[in-house]
Amino acid sequence: MMKWNVVIALLLVAAGNAMATETVVNERQASYREAGAGNFDAARGESMWSRQQMHAEMGQSVSCATCHSGNLSTVGKHIRTGKLIDPMAPSMNAERLTDAAKIEKWFTRNCKWTWGRECTAQEKGDFLQFIFNPNNRR
Amino acid sequence: MNKDRKFITVWCPLIRSFHWLLLAAFLTAWWADGRDIRIHIVAGTIVFGLLLFRIIWGVVGASDARFASFWPTAAALRQHLIGLLKLQSRFYRSHTPLGTIMIVMLLVSLLALTGSGMALMALQMGIGTFAGWAAQAPFATEMIIQTTHAWSFNTLQLLIAIHLAGVLAESLLQGSNLVSAMITGKKQLKE
Amino acid sequence: MKKTTFWGTILLAGCLTLSISSLAWGDSRSDDGGSYGLWSQKETALPVMNKAYQTECSACHFAYPASFLPARSWVKIMGTLENHFGENAELDAAGRQEIEQYLTAQAGDQAPSRFSRSFMRAIDSADTPLRISETAYFQREHRKVPAGLVTGNAKVRSFSNCASCHTGADKGSFNEHGIVIPGHGRWED
Numbered sequence: 126m127m128k129w130n131v132v133i134a135l136l137l138v139a140a141g142n143a144m145a146t147e148t149v150v151n152e153r154q155a156s157y158r159e160a161g162a163g164n165f166d167a168a169r170g171e172s173m174w175s176r177q178q179m180h181a182e183m184g185q186s187v188s189c190a191t192c193h194s195g196n197l198s199t200v201g202k203h204i205r206t207g208k209l210i211d212p213m214a215p216s217m218n219a220e221r222l223t224d225a226a227k228i229e230k231w232f233t234r235n236c237k238w239t240w241g242r243e244c245t246a247q248e249k250g251d252f253l254q255f256i257f258n259p260n261n262r263r
Numbered sequence: 264m265n266k267d268r269k270f271i272t273v274w275c276p277l278i279r280s281f282h283w284l285l286l287a288a289f290l291t292a293w294w295a296d297g298r299d300i301r302i303h304i305v306a307g308t309i310v311f312g313l314l315l316f317r318i319i320w321g322v323v324g325a326s327d328a329r330f331a332s333f334w335p336t337a338a339a340l341r342q343h344l345i346g347l348l349k350l351q352s353r354f355y356r357s358h359t360p361l362g363t364i365m366i367v368m369l370l371v372s373l374l375a376l377t378g379s380g381m382a383l384m385a386l387q388m389g390i391g392t393f394a395g396w397a398a399q400a401p402f403a404t405e406m407i408i409q410t411t412h413a414w415s416f417n418t419l420q421l422l423i424a425i426h427l428a429g430v431l432a433e434s435l436l437q438g439s440n441l442v443s444a445m446i447t448g449k450k451q452l453k454e
Numbered sequence: 455m456k457k458t459t460f461w462g463t464i465l466l467a468g469c470l471t472l473s474i475s476s477l478a479w480g481d482s483r484s485d486d487g488g489s490y491g492l493w494s495q496k497e498t499a500l501p502v503m504n505k506a507y508q509t510e511c512s513a514c515h516f517a518y519p520a521s522f523l524p525a526r527s528w529v530k531i532m533g534t535l536e537n538h539f540g541e542n543a544e545l546d547a548a549g550r551q552e553i554e555q556y557l558t559a560q561a562g563d564q565a566p567s568r569f570s571r572s573f574m575r576a577i578d579s580a581d582t583p584l585r586i587s588e589t590a591y592f593q594r595e596h597r598k599v600p601a602g603l604v605t606g607n608a609k610v611r612s613f614s615n616c617a618s619c620h621t622g623a624d625k626g627s628f629n630e631h632g633i634v635i636p637g638h639g640r641w642e643d
Contacts, residue, residue: 182540205540207611208514230545238542277462297629300497300568304477312473316466324465325458381476387571388495392476402576402590 142219149225150257157246165247170255173248178240187239189252197256213256222257270449273356275325277316282445285313289373289419304384311377314370327357335360352436354452359433365426372418379412498626500567504556506549514541516617519626520560521570522586528557530582539584569628587613599641609636 154165175195177186183204193201193210198217201210215221222228232252236244244252292306321330335343343360346353358366384390385397386405434441444450477492499519502508511517520528532554535543545553562570569591576590583589587596596613604610610618617623619641622632633641 203514206514207608226546234542234544237536237544275462276459277466280466297631298497300495301492304492304495305474308473308477309470312470313466315473316469319465319469320462324462386575387569388492389566389571390477390479390492390495392479394479400575402572405572405575406594 145223146215150222150253153225153228153253154250157250160246162247162250165250165254167255167258170251269452272448273327273450274445274448275328278328279445279448281313281317307377307380310373314373333357333363335363354437369422372415372422375411375415379408382408383412496568497629499569501626507553507556518586520557521562521567522573524563524574525558525561526582527584528561531584603635603638607637
């Protein structure tokens with residue numbers, strides 16, 4: 126009897142997290158649309174994810190995938206420190222995309238480091254679409 | 264065999280208390296290092312206070328405690344060493360000549376250990392006798408003092424090992440339990 | 455009791471009292487209500503107590519104790535986050551300010567703690583070191599550690615990676631009884 130209670134509780138938590146992610150992603154994408162972005166496309170997000178660009182200080186080409194892996198379900202590894210990075214996919218990591226401030230913070234840092242500039246609202250929306258909804262169900 | 268045992272009283276209560284308190288405080292400080300710096304410091308400070316006592320007592324104290332009463336001549340040292348190598352026994356009322364050397368080395372090493380410890384405490388925490396000096400001391404000085412503290416401890420470990428071996432050897436050669444003598448103050452004379 | 459025993463006991467008590475009481479003597483600057491006195495001394499550096507610092511600054515690396523660097527170093531680090539040792543670690547203004555305030559208030563030259571005096575003493579007043587691992591005190595404490603066990607060790611990689619060997623580092627403990635080098639075992643000094 127107790128075992129079923131635990132299972133149900135865990136499912137509710139998982140469902141709750143999934144709802145939280147969806148809420149946050151919707152809210153972020155709504156704000157990007159207000160800034161002028163159009164439709165969001167996971168395929169576009171995916172191709173940007175792997176797009177290589179030369180990084181002068183590292184002396185090599187880098188992309189999002191360099192640290193986060195092209196496969197969002199796997200553990201990533203920081204290119205300089207070797208530190209392991211939790212998977213990006215919300216299905217593997219319930220914390221992903223549940224905090225809007227955290228999303229914006231990492232966009233600022235990583236777009237600037239990888240591409241030398243801030244990402245546009247369109248690019249951010251496409252990235253979120255790729256991470257949250259790779260099959261582009263919407 | 265029930266021999267008629269004859270005992271003489273040698274060590275006064277202060278010397279005995281000093282010896283065992285010193286051991287207890289030293290072991291406490293050893294254990295506390297890395298575990299609780301406050302206990303380490305208090306134990307080490309007690310060691311220093313005991314050293315202070317022993318030096319003064321060795322000058323003005325009970326007759327068997329005075330350094331002058333057991334200080335060896337060069338001849339006595341030579342005689343003791345040769346006797347040891349031949350495993351010959353000879354009764355010594357007080358500390359043996361080599362034993363005296365050991366005591367001096369122990370006291371000097373303990374002074375170096377506690378002195379450097381007090382300096383380190385001042386350097387790292389700003390408290391104690393040397394705090395005023397430590398506030399202006401350069402890093403090179405701290406390194407020297409830290410090395411002194413570590414090396415006097417290493418030296419003491421070695422000296423204590425030799426001291427234990429020496430007490431055992433002399434107890435066997437003299438036919439007298441020197442450990443119990445340091446507890447009761449009475450040495451057994453071999454018949 | 456014999457007379458010598460009586461006076462000897464007085465002498466012993468006096469010597470012990472003198473040495474114990476010397477613990478209370480100290481630098482007048484440390485005499486501010488006993489917060490730097492003997493009984494408040496810890497074996498550990500102050501563990502990180504600011505939640506923002508802990509969250510933001512241990513996402514990528516160990517959250518270093520503020521007391522290991524002087525305040526001017528923390529100011530410089532917090533003022534150049536867009537190029538933080540080659541990475542972009544930018545923060546929003548409020549977060550940046552909160553963390554800088556915490557770090558400078560707890561810096562080694564502002565709030566003394568277990569190792570701070572030694573760290574600060576080894577730093578020239580004209581220098582503003584950015585790496586704890588490059589300060590003279592740090593290098594002295596690690597002088598016997600072969601590079602092969604750290605920089606040449608895939609599980610450690612760098613002397614900046616404190617927590618990989620110092621098992622109590624997150625509680626501020628760096629003592630020699632708690633060191634386990636990955637792939638090598640315990641390290642006793």
